[in-house]
Amino acid sequence: MSSISIFHCVYLMFLLSSISKVGYGKMVFNVMNYGAVADGNTDNSKVFECVFNKACQSEGINLVLIPRGTYMLWPIMLKGPCKGQVEFQIKGTLKxxxxxxxxxxxxxxxxxxxxxxxxxxxxxxxxxxxxxxxxxxxxxxxxxxxxxxxxxxxxxxxxxxxxxxxxxxxxxxxxxxxxxxxxxxxxxxxxxxxxxxxxxxxxxxxxxxxxxxxxxxxxxxDCVSLSSGSKDINIQDVKCGPDHGISVGSLGGVRNEEDVSGLTVTHSTFIGTENGLRVKTWARPYSNNVFNLTFENIIMENVDNPIIIDQQYCPLRNCKKGDSQVQIRDVKFRNITGTSSSKIAIAFDCSKSKPCENIELNNINLTYNGAGGPVTSLCSNAKGIAIGQQQPPSCIYRSLQHLY
Missing domain, CATH: 2.160.20.10 (Single-stranded right-handed beta-helix, Pectin lyase-like)
Structure with missing residues (x-):
């Protein structure tokens, strides 16, 4: 239970002179002045809610300060709109x-x-x-x-x-x-x-x-995952791993999903991840679109599936095989280097009825030192171009790498 009643919280709002100014116009609300207990056991959710609401209903710039210490916190919903700007400054540990x-x-x-x-x-x-x-x-x-x-x-x-x-x-x-x-x-x-x-x-x-x-x-x-309706997402200078990598999806599992577009991932590193750059869709009859994705200047270190499009995604048992109705197009993989922990470093398993369109592989250099080498790629229903170095050799449909 909370260490402070709602009535007590309201009472403190009127009586405590617990607000100070830091710089021009910024008001500081220190949770310790409102009865927070940093013992790692006492529930502070009502205190935090009271202090947030006070800051939220104040004009100007307002700072909720949680000093160093360990604070137990039950589930809490902090809801606006607010009259001014609220900064929630957490210096301690919330448990x-x-x-x-x-x-x-x-x-x-x-x-x-x-x-x-x-x-x-x-x-x-x-x-x-x-x-x-x-x-x-x-x-x-x-x-x-x-x-x-x-x-x-x-x-x-x-x-x-x-x-x-x-x-x-x-x-x-x-x-x-x-x-x-x-x-x-x-x-x-x-x-x-x-x-x-x-x-x-x-x-x-x-x-x-x-x-x-x-x-x-x-x-x-997943390190970062995007579901339907994600648009104009920028990921830069992120280190992932070990985890499942960066994933678009899964998509196409239910009706009326929104499109996903405008993802850019740059200057990032994947270390020991299960996947690297992945797009995954269910093979179900629900349609939407994935387009304008750019993955550029990426380093892979011992990644199991560095580049993968999986339109037969199914983490559950007994999935029926079928054709995904999610259209994937305009996806660019540029300057992807490093090591794969599996022989198949690039796998494009695209839908037969809606093939992947305008896939670009540009300067790919992925190596594999395990048994059964050398490194290879595997493509199904993927259309696009391959430019510059291609390690493993590109299997993309209508490859134009011989022009460069």
């Missing part, structure tokens, strides 16, 4: 609960909704305590499985920055971005064991103009 009521069939741990110009920063840490929940994860075998909480959920957040934060051991995805615009993630560190289930680093859906920069992501599922 998630491990009880069943706060874990099973719960969709978030910390959520921000309907906020413009939010800043999350401070150098602190979000500890999801996922070890207590991973053993009850069944979604890999049960489509009707119970949800586990996402550590940080952003819904309808705009013109915002999340930087200098760490997320460890999330129960489900570390960070989820839905219906957001113009949000930048910078200097983020995400850590969970490579066998932790469904712990995507940053998952994006129905959002546009999202930047992920200068970050390290080492987790159990």
């Amino acid at each position: 998630a609960p491990t009880d069943k009521a706060s874990t099973v069939n719960v969709y978030y741990w910390i959520a921000f909704q309907y906020i413009d110009q939010l800043i999350l920063t401070g150098g602190g840490k979000l500890d999801g305590q996922g070890l207590a929940a991973w053993n009850v994860y069944t979604c890999n075998v049960d489509p009707n499985c119970k949800a586990l909480p996402i550590s940080l959920r952003l819904d309808f957040v705009t013109n915002s920055r999340i930087n200098h934060l760490s997320s460890i051991n999330s129960k489900s995805a570390h960070m989820n971005v839905f219906a957001c615009e113009h949000v930048t993630f910078d200097y983020i560190r995400i850590i969970a064991p490579k066998d932790s289930p469904n712990t995507d680093g940053i998952h994006i859906g129905s959002s546009s103009n999202i930047d992920i920069l200068n970050s390290i992501i080492s987790t159990g599922d």
Whole structure:
């Protein structure tokens, strides 16, 4: 239970002289002045909610300060719109609960909704305590499985920055971005064991103009994943691994999905990942489009599937073979170098009824030193061009590499 009642919170709002100015116009709301307890056991969710609401309803620039220390925090929803700009500065460690009521069939741990110009920063840490929940994860075998909480959920957040934060051991995805615009993630560190289930680093859906920069992501599922409606996503100077790499999809699994377009991944490194650059779709009769993807200046270090398009994606048992109706086109792989841990370094398994169109392989240099070499590529229903160096030799349909 909370260490502070709602009545007590309202009372403190009127009586505590707990607000100070830092620089011109910035007001600081220190959670310790409102009754927060940094003992790692006391639930601080009501305190944090009260302090956030006070800052949110104040005009100007307002800073919610969480000093160093360890704060237990039950699931919390922090909701705008706000009258001014709110900066949530986390210097301490926030710990998630491990009880069943706060874990099973719960969709978030910390959520921000309907906020413009939010800043999350401070150098602190979000500890999801996922070890207590991973053993009850069944979604890999049960489509009707119970949800586990996402550590940080952003819904309808705009013109915002999340930087200098760490997320460890999330129960489900570390960070989820839905219906957001113009949000930048910078200097983020995400850590969970490579066998932790469904712990995507940053998952994006129905959002546009999202930047992920200068970050390290080492987790159990996709480093970054894009679902339907992701548009104009920029990933730069990110180190992934070990995890499942950067994935577009899965797509085409349900009706009426939005298109995915405008992804750019540059100057990034993949170390020991299960996949590198991946597009994955279900072989089901639901159509949408994936287009204008650019992967450039990428280093692979011992990556199992460095470049892969999989239109027969099926993580469940007994999937029926079929033709995906997702059209993939205008995908560029440029200056991709390094080592593959499998003989097949490039695999394009595209739909027979909607072949991949305008695939570009430009200066690819991937080597493999394992048994059964040399490195090779495998293509099905993929059309495009190969330019410059091609290691492994390109198998793409209508290859034009002899012209260069």
